[in-house]
Amino acid sequence: xxxxxxxxxxxxxxxxxxxxxxxxxxxxxxxxxxxxxxxxxxxxxxxxxxxxxxxxxxxxxxxxxxxxxxxxxxxxxxxxxxxxxxxxxxxxxxxxxxxxxxxxxxxxxxxxxxxxxxxxxxxxxxxxxxxxxxxxxxxxxxxxxxxxxxxxxxxxxxxxxxxxxxxxxxxxxxxxxxxxxxxxxxxxxxxxxxxxxxxxxxxxxxxxxxxxxxxxxxxxxxxxxxxxxxxxxxxxxxxxxxxxxxxxxxxxxxxxxxxxxxxxxxxxxxxxxxxxxxxxxxxxxxxxxxxxxxxxxxxxxxxxxxxxxxxxxxxxxxxxxxxxxxxxxxxxxxxxxxxxxxxxxxxxxxxxxxxxxxxxxxxxxxxxxxxxxxxxxxxxxxxxxxxxxxxxxxxx
Numbered sequence: 001x002x003x004x005x006x007x008x009x010x011x012x013x014x015x016x017x018x019x020x021x022x023x024x025x026x027x028x029x030x031x032x033x034x035x036x037x038x039x040x041x042x043x044x045x046x047x048x049x050x051x052x053x054x055x056x057x058x059x060x061x062x063x064x065x066x067x068x069x070x071x072x073x074x075x076x077x078x079x080x081x082x083x084x085x086x087x088x089x090x091x092x093x094x095x096x097x098x099x100x101x102x103x104x105x106x107x108x109x110x111x112x113x114x115x116x117x118x119x120x121x122x123x124x125x126x127x128x129x130x131x132x133x134x135x136x137x138x139x140x141x142x143x144x145x146x147x148x149x150x151x152x153x154x155x156x157x158x159x160x161x162x163x164x165x166x167x168x169x170x171x172x173x174x175x176x177x178x179x180x181x182x183x184x185x186x187x188x189x190x191x192x193x194x195x196x197x198x199x200x201x202x203x204x205x206x207x208x209x210x211x212x213x214x215x216x217x218x219x220x221x222x223x224x225x226x227x228x229x230x231x232x233x234x235x236x237x238x239x240x241x242x243x244x245x246x247x248x249x250x251x252x253x254x255x256x257x258x259x260x261x262x263x264x265x266x267x268x269x270x271x272x273x274x275x276x277x278x279x280x281x282x283x284x285x286x287x288x289x290x291x292x293x294x295x296x297x298x299x300x301x302x303x304x305x306x307x308x309x310x311x312x313x314x315x316x317x318x319x320x321x322x323x324x325x326x327x328x329x330x331x332x333x334x335x336x337x338x339x340x341x342x343x344x345x346x347x348x349x350x351x352x353x354x355x356x357x358x359x360x361x362x363x364x365x366x367x368x369x370x371x372x373x374x375x376x377x378x379x380x381x382x383x384x385x386x387x388x389x390x391x392x393x394x395x396x
Contacts, residue, residue, distance in 0.1 A: 001393050002165040004041060004140055010049035013104060015136035016041060016167065017153050019145035019372060020056035020074050027073045031359060034145065035077060037372050041142045041167035042082065042109070051104035053135045054078075055092060055112045055153055056143065063119030071114050078111065086111055093118065093131035101135040110135075121152045129156030142167025145373035147380075147388035154388040166392055169372065176348050176369040177380045178396040184210055184311040185346065191302070191333065193218030194316030194353060197241045202382035203315065204248055213258045213309075215302050217294045217318030217329060221262050224249065225282060233267065233285035260305065262298040265291030266319065266326055277325050293319025294329035303336040312337055312347045314354060315378060321357035330357045338366035350377035 018038040023030040038054075045052050059069040070090075078086045084107075089097035092112035101110055112135075115121040120128025129152040133139070139161040141147075141154050147170070149155075158164055166174075188211040192200055197220045204214070216224055222235040227245040238245075252259045267289040268277040279295045280286075294302070306312060318333055320326040334357075341347040347367045349355065352374030371377035379386055380396065389396060 001395055003171050004044060004165050004167050007138060007163065007165050009045055009138065011106060012050045012138050013053060013101060013136035014045045014050045014138045014140055015053045015055065015132070015157075015161065016045070016140045017143045017146075017157070018042075018054050018056045019143035020054075020071060021058050021145060022074070024058070024068075024073050029073055029077045032077055032081075033355070033359070033370075034372050035074065036081065037169050038142055038167075039081060041140065041169060044168065045140070046084075046107055046109070049106045050138075051106055051108045051110075053101045053104075053110045053112065055115055055132065055135075057116040057121065057146070057153075058114045059116070061114065061116050063117070063122075065117045069114055069117075071111060075111055078109070082109065084109060089113060091117075093128065098131070098134045115151075115153050122149075124150050124152050124156045126156060126159070128152045130160050132157055133160035136161070137163065139164040140167045141165075141388055141392055142169045143388075144170050144173045144371070144376050147373060147376040147386040150387040155391040158391040164392060166394055170394075172369070173371060173373070173377070173380070174394070174396055176346075177350065177371060177377055180311075180346060180348070181207075181210060181313075181381065186311070187212045187309050188311040189213050189215060189306055189309040189313070191215045191217075191306075191312065191314040191318075192220065192316050193318040193330070195219040195236065197223045197238045197245060199378065200315070201241070201244060201248075202384060203378060206383040207313070207381065208248075208252060208255055208257055211257060211313075213260060213305055214252065215260045215305065217262060217298070217302075218316050220316070221294075222291065224259070224261055228261075231283055231285055233287060233289040233291065234269075235265075235285070235290040260301065262291065262294045263301070264295030264297045266293035266295055266328070267291050268325075271320055271323065271326075273323055273325060292323070293326040299329050299332045302333055306333070306336050306340055309340060310345050312340065312345055313350070313381065314348070315350045315381070317353050317357040321360065327357070327360070334358050341367055350374075350381060
């Protein structure tokens with residue numbers, strides 16, 4: 001296993017897999033969080049006397065060239081951040097693009113067009129990987145957001161460029177999502193939200209021996225409440241995983257890990273801003289009502305627990321946070337985690353939906369670590385080996 005500082009970079013061409021899968025509207029990048037997260041690795045290579053070729057995907061074009069998914073708008077933002085000219089090629093493996101890379105001088109930057117405009121990327125096609133390898137002599141993977149995928153640019157490429165390493169971003173993700181979780185400082189609190197319990201089963205089983213309390217909100221809470229025989233109104237229940245929810249509750253009790261579920265919710269007959277809503281206890285939910293956010297009593301209970309935690313891991317929003325009436329619970333929990341972090345707690349935020357919810361609140365600062373990968377962070381916290389890490393021989 002190598003990290004970027006293990007390599008000699010002076011005078012070399014470096015091919016860096018970054019994650020620029022960012023929202024773009026009217027040819028402008030709307031959220032630059034992932035782009036800015038890649039800058040330390042890029043600057044380190046440039047400052048070391050290397051030239052840099054950047055490659056990324058954007059969206060899911062499925063091998064088709066879709067102008068709305070071009071990485072061209074990223075060029076202007078990169079130039080603004082780096083204060084350097086960024087060359088751009090509209091085909092990632094054309095002879096012209098490869099020739100441009102091969103002629104680059106130290107300090108120059110070249111961004112390639114969306115990898116997924118070629119089906120060879122997601123198919124992990126050996127020929128596509130080989131063509132990508134022609135851009136440089138050293139490969140660095142700094143795209144944690146795709147580490148759980150077996151694609152050409154993060155797995156196949158290592159068959160052709162053997163001088164490779166993980167960048168600073170991946171090193172940071174490993175530090176907080178894996179190493180910090182081996183022996184977390186107690187009390188340790190795991191906060192889970194989102195819609196599906198199925199997405200979190202492996203995470204819960206992996207973390208149940210490492211945490212003291214698990215706070216569950218979002219739609220997945222209703223599967224656990226249903227498993228306890230409680231009223232859930234018309235709330236979403238994952239019926240196929242009711243038995244697993246019951247098993248988790250019993251296991252937590254045996255391990256003396258407290259699972260805290262909502263006792264009140266923000267309820268409505270429809271998931272819409274246009275429909276009236278009310279705060280209801282779980283017991284008083286009507287048959288035609290569903291819970292779309294944790295209620296104020298639950299939020300206060302969660303906040304009291306978090307306020308004394310030394311390690312906090314959060315994955316999944318606690319309500320339908322993109323709809324204003326159902327966003328309060330997520331925002332209040334984010335606020336108390338920030339406060340606790342300022343007091344010295346370690347806070348780790350994982351999951352794309354969680355990060356989006358925090359960003360929508362207007363402030364994603366104040367946490368120890370916000371992961372750049374949704375599915376990748378979930379798998380790493382679940383103890384599942386990531387294909388890109390295996391290709392880099394990263395042991396976590």
